[in-house]
Amino acid sequence: MAEIVSNKKVGAYHHIVFAVGELAKFAKPGNFVAIAVGGESSSMVLRRAFAIYRAFDRGTNGGLLEIVVAPHGAGSTWLTNQSVGFKVDLIAPLGTAFGIPTEPIRALLVGGGYGSAPLFGLSEVLKNRGCRVDMVLGASTAMKIYAPLDGKRSVSSLTITTEDGTTGITGKVTDVLPGIIETNQIDIIYSCGPMGMLEAINQIATDLGVVHQCAVEESMACGIGVCMTCVLPIRGEDGEIRMLRSCIDGPVVDGSSVIWNSKRQIPEGTWGAN
Amino acid sequence: MFNFRTSLGQAEFENPIFTASGCAGSGKELAQFFDLTELGAVVTKSIMLKARSGRATPRMAETPSGMLNSIGLQGPGIDLFLEKDISWLRDQGARIVVSIAGESVEDYAVLARKLRAVQGISALEVNISCPNVENRGQVFACQPATARAAIEAVRRNIGGELPIIAKLTPDVTSIVEIAEEVVAAGADALALINTVLGMVIDTNTMRPKLAGKTGGLSGPAIRPVAVRAIYQVHEALPNVKILGMGGVASGRDAFELILAGASAVSVGTATFGNPTAVIKIKEELQTQLIAHGFDSLREAVGYAHRKDGNQ
Numbered sequence: 089m090a091e092i093v094s095n096k097k098v099g100a101y102h103h104i105v106f107a108v109g110e111l112a113k114f115a116k117p118g119n120f121v122a123i124a125v126g127g128e129s130s131s132m133v134l135r136r137a138f139a140i141y142r143a144f145d146r147g148t149n150g151g152l153l154e155i156v157v158a159p160h161g162a163g164s165t166w167l168t169n170q171s172v173g174f175k176v177d178l179i180a181p182l183g184t185a186f187g188i189p190t191e192p193i194r195a196l197l198v199g200g201g202y203g204s205a206p207l208f209g210l211s212e213v214l215k216n217r218g219c220r221v222d223m224v225l226g227a228s229t230a231m232k233i234y235a236p237l238d239g240k241r242s243v244s245s246l247t248i249t250t251e252d253g254t255t256g257i258t259g260k261v262t263d264v265l266p267g268i269i270e271t272n273q274i275d276i277i278y279s280c281g282p283m284g285m286l287e288a289i290n291q292i293a294t295d296l297g298v299v300h301q302c303a304v305e306e307s308m309a310c311g312i313g314v315c316m317t318c319v320l321p322i323r324g325e326d327g328e329i330r331m332l333r334s335c336i337d338g339p340v341v342d343g344s345s346v347i348w349n350s351k352r353q354i355p356e357g358t359w360g361a362n
Numbered sequence: 363m364f365n366f367r368t369s370l371g372q373a374e375f376e377n378p379i380f381t382a383s384g385c386a387g388s389g390k391e392l393a394q395f396f397d398l399t400e401l402g403a404v405v406t407k408s409i410m411l412k413a414r415s416g417r418a419t420p421r422m423a424e425t426p427s428g429m430l431n432s433i434g435l436q437g438p439g440i441d442l443f444l445e446k447d448i449s450w451l452r453d454q455g456a457r458i459v460v461s462i463a464g465e466s467v468e469d470y471a472v473l474a475r476k477l478r479a480v481q482g483i484s485a486l487e488v489n490i491s492c493p494n495v496e497n498r499g500q501v502f503a504c505q506p507a508t509a510r511a512a513i514e515a516v517r518r519n520i521g522g523e524l525p526i527i528a529k530l531t532p533d534v535t536s537i538v539e540i541a542e543e544v545v546a547a548g549a550d551a552l553a554l555i556n557t558v559l560g561m562v563i564d565t566n567t568m569r570p571k572l573a574g575k576t577g578g579l580s581g582p583a584i585r586p587v588a589v590r591a592i593y594q595v596h597e598a599l600p601n602v603k604i605l606g607m608g609g610v611a612s613g614r615d616a617f618e619l620i621l622a623g624a625s626a627v628s629v630g631t632a633t634f635g636n637p638t639a640v641i642k643i644k645e646e647l648q649t650q651l652i653a654h655g656f657d658s659l660r661e662a663v664g665y666a667h668r669k670d671g672n673q
Contacts, residue, residue, distance in 0.1 A: 306419060
């Protein structure tokens with residue numbers, strides 16, 4: 089159980105902080121948490137998964153995990169309505185983390201909507217490794233850009249795009265990526281956001297020969313690898329396409345290994361396809 | 363001293379709480395949370411002859427007190443499964459019930475032959491009722507004749523003492539009729555119930571939410587269906603042991619299935635919400651049984667059927 093120590097509305101989202109004890113020290117950028125919603129006699133039987141925004145290891149008593157929640161369904165709305173002091177049933181950290189380079193390279197972090205959340209913790213880790221970090225955040229409208237002040241300080245440049253033009257450049261993140269990649273001679277892209285956005289970013293990364301790590305989003309039931317619902321087709325090093333679980337083989341995957349645009353169909357040639 | 367032991371066919375188990383097939387991965391995922399030897403048995407995912415990708419995504423939709431899934435039996439196929447998963451489970455000292463599924467009667471026969479000589483298996487669950495296949499005609503448990511043919515194929519080929527547990531669907535007019543048929547064909551015990559066929563339509567996209575359109579409904583929403591099916595079958599076939607399942611989320615729920623006639627209880631969807639649900643349910647069940655004055659699990663099996671004049 090993890091106690092809520094802070095719950096604040098930020099634009100269209102809620103920033104929630106949990107006291108998690110020593111769990112915090114195991115959390116890496118890209119990992120996620122799975123939270124039971126609705127209380128003891130809830131009719132919502134499945135946990136909700138949220139990317140970890142930041143983790144602070146302060147020893148056994150003081151470890152903190154922070155998430156950013158968009159209240160768009162009954163479960164996430166319930167969570168955003170809980171008060172400080174309430175204890176939630178939380179499992180963490182789960183899933184794969186972003187790979188951190190050993191060399192001080194030039195990284196571009198791209199986030200869509202609340203998908204920006206895990207990128208700020210990542211940016212701090214990268215900066216501590218001597219990397220240059222540029223960031224691009226996009227959303228449909230200004231209220232849906234999640235870019236806290238202290239997060240902004242951890243990056244060398246921040247570009248914001250909104251589709252309605254309420255803040256930053258009017259358009260999508262992919263409109264500005266090629267220019268930034270070229271100007272700043274980007275070596276690696278890290279991304280998090282809706283699948284359509286990740287696919288578009290991956291196309292640009294492929295065209296320009298940049299490595300791309302992305303945190304994917306598939307609907308999940310268990311978060312621990314037993315239910316087989318959150319799968320997506322990924323090409324392995326042996327060339328074989330397999331339906332892998334985004335909860336344990338992801339959420340962070342190599343963008344070039346994903347067979348994109350495969351919602352509602354199994355790609356031809358997938359292992360075991362009939 | 364409370365006696366928690368139970369049996370299905372000739373197989374004996376230390377306690378009656380099992381995982382449900384398709385809800386425990388390969389066992390490794392849950393072993394991070396507890397020791398698998400704590401379970402009555404690990405029931406594996408239903409394994410098929412060949413590797414299978416399963417169905418396209420979305421494969422899951424949450425529903426009130428339940429969920430729909432259309433995994434479509436994703437798995438590595440029997441050979442890789444025996445080489446990797448079974449040997450690992452055996453090394454853990456877990457009791458193993460292997461679940462198998464076929465696309466044809468011949469598939470069941472071949473699967474049974476491949477499992478015949480495998481050491482360390484306590485029983486075979488023959489899944490003849492997976493709803494996530496392209497053709498409803500492939501659900502063997504929907505017709506007495508096809509249900510019988512699949513179980514006979516396993517019986518003829520399995521040999522020895524390995525008990526056969528036939529897994530049935532409640533999506534039939536008379537589950538008792540199907541149960542009688544598979545028992546006559548050689549099933550030693552019955553697994554009741556598989557998921558219930560359902561559908562969710564997304565009112566934003568205005569089409570079925572699942573890529574496979576239909577899915578299997580599980581979770582507490584189907585528990586009364588499970589209780590009914592177990593009760594009816596136990597009444598008709600009181601000597602045939604039942605592995606009950608369907609929306610068990612607490613010791614109280616497991617107790618309810620046992621009162622209806624289950625000798626053991628599988629936990630599925632509850633594990634998705636809570637990885638240690640099986641352990642919690644096992645402990646709560648024992649507490650419930652003792653609180654109701656039972657000295658053993660066996661005394662409680664089918665207790666709701668008693669005729670003692672105080673109804």
